[in-house]
Amino acid sequence: MKHSLQLLTTESSPVQTEPALTRPVIVARNANLIYPAADKPVHALHDIDLTIRQGEFVSLIGPSGCGKTTLLRAIADLESITSGELLVNDMTPSEARLSGAYGYVFQAPALFPWRTVLQNVVLPLQIQGKMAAEAEEIGREQLARVGLTGFEGKYPWQLSGGMQQRVSIARALGFKPKILMMDEPFGALDEITRDNLNQQLQDLWCEEQRTVVFVTHSISEAVYLSTKIVVMSPRPGRIVKIIDSTLPRERTLGLRDTPEFMQLAHEVREALAEGHHEH
């Protein structure tokens, strides 16, 4: 196999697509998350070992119940691991959250209906105590970046689903979090809107080289966006394979028809099937 596969190791052979290894931002070692239940405890995350470095775009992919959203939530301190180690910027997830490290984009836009689009975007800035004028300037800038100039004064219910999700991305980017967490942000959108937003997200990421952790169901979305694809499998939720992308950092939608893209997608599909057959 011509791709260098990094399996459950943290500091092994250098990744070929990266010119130099950047600082690890998220490190999980033997992380387990078990939900207590009356009959049989649910093993949502089993021995997770994962290192995510500064500037990486990491997709977590797998069937429902594989723990990909749980892992994302554990990193963002919306759940707590029950054993093992999970560090974000050398801090616990809780400390990292309190230091404002995360921008989190949920499956639903989660906009406040009583706030205008602009007011929604400046919400995190307002909580951080930024001056109103400065926050507004940043808000307008972010809205322009997701192509929503002119919609500042509209209310969320006046916008389409795709536009609402773009507002929520602008909101997550506005306060310049070190890590952008995205939980199937485009899951509820149609394919055309989805392609469009994937490209915008790709452009945004290329500009800023921010660390992104992205949960998805879609193989092509994962391959198109990621520098690293983490394939997960359910019962118990675990990582079956980590695939480093061989694609260049800057990508266009046309890339999806190249043999290299197909090969990667195939590899992801194989890994998913492998995880499935282990039972």
Added chain:
Amino acid sequence: MSINTYRQHVIPVSVIVVFGLLFWYCLTVGLNASGAIARVLPKDGSWSYNDLIHATLSMSRPILPAPHQIIQDIWVSLTKWSISSPRNLLLHTWVTASAALTGFGMGVALGLLLAVCIVHSKTLDKALLPWIVASQTVPVLAIAPIVLIILGSLGITGLLPKAVIAMYLCFFPVTVAMVQGLRSPQRLEMELLHTYATGKVDTFWLLRLPASLPFLFPAFRVAIASGLVGTMVAELPTGAQAGLGARLLTGSYYGNTVQIWSALVMASLLGLLLTAMVSLIERLVMRTRRPV
């Protein structure tokens, strides 16, 4: 006014009003007939049915006054007497309205305070809610004299005791709706603020309070109406000098039914006005929300 609104609203409403008035007049004639025969019409029986109907509709102390008598009574009281005269109904309406509004304000403040405490503390949720519910099972008629006596012994009379009783009725719907409203934010919205490391105070002002407003205004409408009832009930046992409740009481002392009905009509008009004011404020505050 378009033809459509005319057809859909004006015609049905006027038909009901006309039928209501007709029914009222028939009832007036029927109920007052025996009294009119006994007291108003000549004893020798020299009267026609026309005389009987005329007499039943213009008695000074009828069992049921006719609508035009009530309107005339209100009109005379509003136009023939100065605003400071106890014969002017506006004075009484103002006395009642000011106490009801003060009580409403106090009830809203108490209701909001209780709701905030209940939402933010599990202990208070368990400790307070049963008492709040129990408080409403005690009839206001029983509470009112007690409160008036206690406050009176402390030298507090006039508007405040009435407002306290109005508050007693007002705070309940506000508390219940506000607790529901403050808890209405979805898990997703709470988690969003959690990822921003938002404190409890910011969460309250940025999410819980705005989310509770759609629950709050219907409760305000209920509260202001029951506050008005509470005020009028409070005006009864003391034999208060002024207020619509006092007018009801003196009216029934002297068998002056027209006066009772006038006070009643003014009370309903006041109730309508107060709820309309709440609706107006609601419209202003909620104008940016999605029209339902």
